[in-house]
Amino acid sequence: MKIAIANDHAALELKNQIVKHLEEKGLEYVNFGTDSTESIDYPLFAYKAAKAVQSGECDLGIVICGTGIGISLAANKVPGIRCALCSEPLSASLTRQHNNANMLAMGARVIGVEMAKAIVDAFLNSEYEGGRHQRRVNMITAIEQGQAPDSLL
Numbered sequence: 001m002k003i004a005i006a007n008d009h010a011a012l013e014l015k016n017q018i019v020k021h022l023e024e025k026g027l028e029y030v031n032f033g034t035d036s037t038e039s040i041d042y043p044l045f046a047y048k049a050a051k052a053v054q055s056g057e058c059d060l061g062i063v064i065c066g067t068g069i070g071i072s073l074a075a076n077k078v079p080g081i082r083c084a085l086c087s088e089p090l091s092a093s094l095t096r097q098h099n100n101a102n103m104l105a106m107g108a109r110v111i112g113v114e115m116a117k118a119i120v121d122a123f124l125n126s127e128y129e130g131g132r133h134q135r136r137v138n139m140i141t142a143i144e145q146g147q148a149p150d151s152l153l
């Protein structure tokens with residue numbers, strides 16, 4: 001499994017901790033930056049990671065900014081991306097299981113390092129369950145494609 005990871009200046013320190021965590025677990029990743037604390041615009045980096053997931057270059061993505069909000073909003077504008085902002089592990093597991101989320105967002109100013117590692121583990125160790133959830137995920141895709149979700153009822 002290959003993981004795309006990206007962040008803004010507010011999240012460099014947490015990104016580095018998460019990268020170390022992935023390395024300790026022997027997980028492959030692509031770091032799309034930023035690797036600087038100079039103030040930058042989070043959509044630039046959200047876009048790079050999201051495109052890598054969209055194209056299949058990476059299987060899943062992790063994006064981090066100060067709150068996790070801006071970078072998740074930007075990632076979710078890339079078609080095919082379902083990026084879930086999580087502040088605890090249960091949501092991270094459930095968004096993989098139920099929403100087939102393919103990207104995880106976290107807020108470096110919101111959670112600590114140990115919580116972030118637990119969230120990453122929960123996200124990466126959970127699998128999409130399909131079944132009754134598939135129609136709902138298809139509805140999300142329908143909305144993304146400009147269709148009304150009730151067209152799938």
Ligand code: RB5
Pocket residue numbers: 008010011042065066067068069070071
């Ligand atoms: C940067 O100051 C901050 O706005 C950004 O990291 C993020 O929190 C935006 O949603």
